[in-house]
Amino acid sequence: MRCISSEFYARPTVGVARDLLGNILVRLLRCGSSKIKRMSGIIVETEAYGFTNDPASHAYRGLTFRNSAMFGDVGRAYIYFTYGSQFCVNISARSSNVKAGAVLIRALQPLEGIEEMKAFRKTDDILALTSGPGKLSQALNINQSLNGYDVTDPNSELHVEYGFSPALIIETGRIGISRGTDKIWRFIIADKVRQGYLNKYASRKKI
């Protein structure tokens, strides 16, 4: 259970997106004075978002209050609210010569705290718990209050630990966007597609 350090995120965003597959997103839920509930999942789907080279990126038009986490230290959570009801989780990552960048966590395979996830999601369907960026945020009880959290700190309520190296990775264009669709910046663990850990919307798209 070792936390991934900040050097990992200080590399080109697209490579970080690919290399995050197979690692573990961990959510520590503080319930009461001393009790800590641990929830986690294997990262099975990611997308990279860049800067001025990427019209689909929130950072494309420059620094704003919302996207400031994409411009700050690498290895920080960038969490935003969208479509009126959903939160999306990103991790800031970029090489030192680039001003902004982040990796969107699109899907997990539930690992620990599955009963809690069922309660937060209001469903018992394992494959529906974290098979989408909005769903995984709901399952892990993640909201904007976690924006900017250091995911390289093992004591952080949201952090990433080492997992395994996937045998086969699928690369596709990003989905749910209208611009920048030519960039092959979406990454998926091949086995997890077959096992059903990606959402239906994602499966409908070309893989």
Next chain:
DNA sequence: TCGATGATTGAG
């Protein structure tokens, strides 16, 4: 200010 728009989801 104000209107348009989403890195989505669940229901029909």
Next chain:
DNA sequence: TCAATCATCGAA
């Protein structure tokens, strides 16, 4: 296929 739903952003 389509509505829900609201923070954010750029134009006015």
